[in-house]
Amino acid sequence: MSAVSGTYHPPVLRNQPILALAGNPNTGKSTLFNALTGLRQHTGNWPGKTVLQARGSLVHDGRKYIVVDLPGTYSPLANSAEEEVARDFICFAKPDVTVVVVDATCLERNLSLVLQVMEITEKVVVCVNLIDEARRRGIRIDIRRLSQKLGLPVVATAARTGEGLGQLLDEAVGVIRGTLKPKPNRTIYHKKIEEAVSSLEPEVRACLNGELDSRWVALRLLEGDASIVEFLKRLSSEAMHPLESTVIGYQRCVDSLMKQANKLSGHGQNEVRDSIVQTIYEAAERIARGVISREVEQKTDWDRKIDNILTSPVWGFPIMFGLLAGVFWITLTGANYPSAVLADGLFRVEARLTDLFTALNAPEWLHGFLVLGVYRCAAWVVAVMLPPMAIFFPLFTLLEDAGYLPRVAFNLDGFFKRAGAHGKQALTMSMGFGCNAAGVLSCRIIESPRERLIATLTNVFVPCNGRFPALIALATIFAGGAVTISLSGIVATLTVSGLVVFGIAVTLFASWLLSRTLLQGIPSSFVLELPPYRRPQVGQVIVRSLLDRTIFVLGRAVIIAAPAGGLIWVLANTAVGDVTILSVLAGQLDPLGRNMGLDGFILLAFILGLPANEIVLPVLIMSYLSGSALTEPGSIASLRQLLVEQQGWTWLTALCTMLFMLCHWPCGTALYTIRREQNSWRWTLLAALIPAAVGVLVCLSVNYAVRGLGLV
Amino acid sequence: MAGLVTLNAVPVGSSALVTKISAAGMTRRRLLDLGLVPGTRVEVVRRSLLGDPVAYNIRGALVALRKEQSSQVVVSNGE
Ligand SMILES: Nc1nc2c(ncn2[C@@H]2O[C@H](COP(=O)(O)OP(=O)(O)OP(=O)(O)O)[C@@H](O)[C@H]2O)c(=O)[nH]1
Numbered sequence: 192m193s194a195v196s197g198t199y200h201p202p203v204l205r206n207q208p209i210l211a212l213a214g215n216p217n218t219g220k221s222t223l224f225n226a227l228t229g230l231r232q233h234t235g236n237w238p239g240k241t242v243l244q245a246r247g248s249l250v251h252d253g254r255k256y257i258v259v260d261l262p263g264t265y266s267p268l269a270n271s272a273e274e275e276v277a278r279d280f281i282c283f284a285k286p287d288v289t290v291v292v293v294d295a296t297c298l299e300r301n302l303s304l305v306l307q308v309m310e311i312t313e314k315v316v317v318c319v320n321l322i323d324e325a326r327r328r329g330i331r332i333d334i335r336r337l338s339q340k341l342g343l344p345v346v347a348t349a350a351r352t353g354e355g356l357g358q359l360l361d362e363a364v365g366v367i368r369g370t371l372k373p374k375p376n377r378t379i380y381h382k383k384i385e386e387a388v389s390s391l392e393p394e395v396r397a398c399l400n401g402e403l404d405s406r407w408v409a410l411r412l413l414e415g416d417a418s419i420v421e422f423l424k425r426l427s428s429e430a431m432h433p434l435e436s437t438v439i440g441y442q443r444c445v446d447s448l449m450k451q452a453n454k455l456s457g458h459g460q461n462e463v464r465d466s467i468v469q470t471i472y473e474a475a476e477r478i479a480r481g482v483i484s485r486e487v488e489q490k491t492d493w494d495r496k497i498d499n500i501l502t503s504p505v506w507g508f509p510i511m512f513g514l515l516a517g518v519f520w521i522t523l524t525g526a527n528y529p530s531a532v533l534a535d536g537l538f539r540v541e542a543r544l545t546d547l548f549t550a551l552n553a554p555e556w557l558h559g560f561l562v563l564g565v566y567r568c569a570a571w572v573v574a575v576m577l578p579p580m581a582i583f584f585p586l587f588t589l590l591e592d593a594g595y596l597p598r599v600a601f602n603l604d605g606f607f608k609r610a611g612a613h614g615k616q617a618l619t620m621s622m623g624f625g626c627n628a629a630g631v632l633s634c635r636i637i638e639s640p641r642e643r644l645i646a647t648l649t650n651v652f653v654p655c656n657g658r659f660p661a662l663i664a665l666a667t668i669f670a671g672g673a674v675t676i677s678l679s680g681i682v683a684t685l686t687v688s689g690l691v692v693f694g695i696a697v698t699l700f701a702s703w704l705l706s707r708t709l710l711q712g713i714p715s716s717f718v719l720e721l722p723p724y725r726r727p728q729v730g731q732v733i734v735r736s737l738l739d740r741t742i743f744v745l746g747r748a749v750i751i752a753a754p755a756g757g758l759i760w761v762l763a764n765t766a767v768g769d770v771t772i773l774s775v776l777a778g779q780l781d782p783l784g785r786n787m788g789l790d791g792f793i794l795l796a797f798i799l800g801l802p803a804n805e806i807v808l809p810v811l812i813m814s815y816l817s818g819s820a821l822t823e824p825g826s827i828a829s830l831r832q833l834l835v836e837q838q839g840w841t842w843l844t845a846l847c848t849m850l851f852m853l854c855h856w857p858c859g860t861a862l863y864t865i866r867r868e869q870n871s872w873r874w875t876l877l878a879a880l881i882p883a884a885v886g887v888l889v890c891l892s893v894n895y896a897v898r899g900l901g902l903v
Numbered sequence: 904m905a906g907l908v909t910l911n912a913v914p915v916g917s918s919a920l921v922t923k924i925s926a927a928g929m930t931r932r933r934l935l936d937l938g939l940v941p942g943t944r945v946e947v948v949r950r951s952l953l954g955d956p957v958a959y960n961i962r963g964a965l966v967a968l969r970k971e972q973s974s975q976v977v978v979s980n981g982e
């Protein structure tokens with residue numbers, strides 16, 4: 192992926208032709224993009240996976256083409272931020288060809304978008320994707336006939352397997368080069384609408400100077416599309432008139448167009464819109480009927496059967512919890528061994544490094560800073576955090592690829608509705624498990640600004656991939672320590688799953704509170720498509736997400752953990768009077784920490800961990816270690832020794848640390864993303880303060896309750 | 904049993920014909936974009952755990968709507 196951007200870029204002079212991929216959500220645009228460009232744009236079996244446009248390139252017959260992957264849309268009129276990206280791109284950037292990707296198993300609905308896009312531009316190629324799935328369900332599509340009826344080139348593809356891609360490219364390149372000229376059969380609307388269009392269109396044409404299709408603009412004006420005015424005004428400032436006087440003239444022109452359109456459709460704008468959409472759907476229906484044939488025998492509807500179980504009133508929630516716990520259990524048990532091996536290897540390297548420094552007669556401080564600080568902290572991150580992350584992420588991606596996430600949203604929506612939040616918040620929350628910054632970004636799929644803000648502010652309450660390895664480690668040490676070895680894995684799993692459920696409860700409560708105080712309002716409309724289940728591409732998902740994760744964590748270890756380690760070493764080895772700076776800082780934080788069931792070092796680690804949550808536990812270990820000598824660092828056993836025997840942690844300390852791990856400020860990247868998405872410092876600050884306040888309150892109450900009851 | 908009701912009143916397992924969308928603004932546009940135009944047959948597929956939302960089969964796609972939306976779709980209930 193090169194430039195990834197959510198905002199509109201003026202159509203810069205470009206020497207490479209652009210191929211844009213548009214279409215309904217979840218039709219395989221990103222999969223197609225990856226197949227065409229060899230890049231690795233994220234895909235997932237739920238509508239709304241892509242919220243930004245991604246760019247890549249491909250070479251065909253020795254010429255280079257830019258490929259742009261757009262977010263999915265139901266119509267070319269923008270309703271939400273991510274749909275706006277798609278509309279703006281098609282209208283302003285004017286791709287040299289727009290490939291509309293349609294779902295072969297749901298052709299009729301998808302055709303309505305094709306019919307609308309071809310009103311904006313003639314340079315359209317239709318890609319009937321998921322043809323393999325259609326075949327499996329006994330759906331046959333007459334591609335030649337479809338092409339005739341639309342007046343556009345049509346190609347059947349299966350983006351996953353690569354079927355039909357060569358032909359798709361040929362047609363797309365043909366359109367770009369002009370050797371292939373699509374002659375779209377445009378939809379004819381009701382007589383009255385057509386009359387109004389003919390009287391309005393000449394003026395639109397004069398006003399727009401050929402920048403946009405005048406018939407399309409006239410139709411939008413007639414149906415009173417609120418966004419079209421803003422859209423036309425932006426067009427004036429960004430695309431066509433460089434001189435101010437012409438801008439004013441143009442705006443006057445737009446205003447007069449508006450008035451005229453209003454006069455033509457009067458108060459009947461809704462009727463105009465209805466009539467237009469109805470005509471489009473009738474056309475889509477007619478075309479679909481003419482090209483689809485179904486095999487007679489209806490096979491068993493597996494999707495319904497699976498849904499009967501996964502969303503059943505009895506089994507729905509237990510299965511959700513079971514899957515969550517299952518994923519954690521595999522992560523926890525699977526990570527044990529590689530963690531130990533990694534720790535062993537990395538600390539062996541540390542010993543060799545120390546030998547090297549001694550042999551070179553390097554000064555003590557240099558060895559301390561580089562080996563005991565920088566290297567050790569990075570090593571801790573890799574040893575403790577990497578294995579669980581590398582296991583969890585592929586598992587999560589498998590569930591996502593199979594199509595389970597929309598079912599979670601469907602199951603949980605009742606709660607979110609009661610909390611005054613949007614149903615898709617369950618989806619953005621799920622994205623948060625991978626990474627809260629990604630979760631915040633995915634909030635774009637929520638149209639209403641109020642609900643998007645609620646989802647953004649509460650996203651941090653699900654533990655991201657950078658936090659739950661620490662939860663797992665602590666749960667293993669403490670929950671596991673309380674019972675026999677054979678049960679310890681299960682107890683630890685239940686602890687972590689319980690924490691996640693608690694996090695979801697906090698999310699709902701915080702959303703409820705926000706929608707009653709700072710962000711009052713009525714819930715906006717909720718529309719969620721439940722895509723068919725798909726067999727996940729197991730091998731590919733595992734290899735890719737494993738590689739992605741490994742590289743990501745290693746990168747973070749180098750960029751963030753290493754300097755943090757160096758800093759800790761400096762703080763721990765610079766004395767003011769007789770005490771080190773580290774002890775002074777921790778001492779300052781100690782009273783608050785103790786009240787919260789923590790200590791000063793733990794709070795300090797959370798603060799130093801602001802850039803990335805992965806480093807919180809390693810930083811804590813580092814600062815504990817700086818005062819003592821741990822003979823054999825690395826394994827969970829030695830961690831237990833450090834925390835319990837040397838630092839006097841009880842299960843309450845662990846619990847409060849885990850709770851604060853769950854509820855504190857978002858990491859630097861997430862905050863940066865919130866700032867960019869909301870474009871407001873105030874909300875960014877609140878996004879940090881709200882969870883922090885929740886965390887402090889929760890820890891205080893738990894600490895006092897447990898101590899009050901005399902449980903420790 | 905033919906008569907005008909709203910979509911949320913149609914029981915699971917049966918289907919109905921859309922006659923009118925009474926919503927306005929954004930909701931109206933969303934519903935129309937999904938293909939809920941007059942004359943469309945909608946099948947009520949399942950209710951979620953807490954009773955709302957409900958999943959409908961609209962033009963071959965499974966779409967979940969909350970009661971606030973489905974009550975703005977007027978349908979004629981009856982085969
Ligand atoms: N069987 C089959 N599955 C496919 C094909 N193309 C895509 N998929 C799957 O369909 C799902 C959606 O694919 P994406 O590429 O994420 O869809 P998208 O159009 O980018 O979706 P949004 O970004 O949400 O609009 C994924 O689970 C893909 O693996 C195909 O040709 N055949």
Ligand SMILES: [Mg+2]
Nearest residue numbers: 220221240241
């Ligand atoms: Mg996509």
